[in-house]
Amino acid sequence: MVKFNRDLKTGDIFIHYHIAGKRFRASTGMRVSEKNWTGKWAKSSRVEYNGLTVNDELAHCQQCLVMAIVKLKAEGGGDIPRLKELYEIETTGKASSKGYGLKLFGVFQAGI
Numbered sequence: 001m002v003k004f005n006r007d008l009k010t011g012d013i014f015i016h017y018h019i020a021g022k023r024f025r026a027s028t029g030m031r032v033s034e035k036n037w038t039g040k041w042a043k044s045s046r047v048e049y050n051g052l053t054v055n056d057e058l059a060h061c062q063q064c065l066v067m068a069i070v071k072l073k074a075e076g077g078g079d080i081p082r083l084k085e086l087y088e089i090e091t092t093g094k095a096s097s098k099g100y101g102l103k104l105f106g107v108f109q110a111g112i
Contacts, residue, residue, distance in 0.1 A: 001017075002015060002016070002017050002062045002065055002066070003015075003016045003017070003040070004016070004028070004040060004041065004058055004061075005039075006032060006034070006037050006039075008034075010031065011031040011032055011033060011034070012027055012028075012030070012031050013027075013028045013030045013031065013032060013054075013058065014026065014027055014028065015027075015028055015058075015061050015062070015065060017065060017069075019069070019080070019083065022079075022080050023080075024065075024080055024083050024084065024087075026084060026087060028057065028058060028061045030049045030052075030054055030057055030058070031049055032047060032049060032054055036054075041054075041055050041058060042054040042055050042058075060091075061091065064087060064090035064091045065087055065090075067090050068083055068086035068087040068089070068090050069083070071086050072086055
């Protein structure tokens with residue numbers, strides 16, 4: 001089950017998920033004050049951060065994580081770093097180029 005928690009010092013909201021006994025944790029990029037936080041979600045749908053409704057954005061983060069988990073399972077499983085990579089792709093809409101250059105380098109080196 002996906003959970004959200006708020007860092008007590010900074011107010012940053014993190015998304016948490018446990019998979020295969022390991023914890024996935026990532027920042028949602030949102031921050032909310034203690035008075036506007038219920039412990040799971042923002043207190044009302046009017047709470048905003050940078051002009052975006054906090055609860056709508058958290059629901060979007062949750063949906064992105066579910067899609068990343070589906071993709072991870074379709075790949076035959078994986079580890080937390082791969083899940084973080086897939087989650088980042090889902091949230092930003094951009095494919096990660098990490099490691100891609102090394103794959104291309106091998107192709108060029110082989111002369112193909």
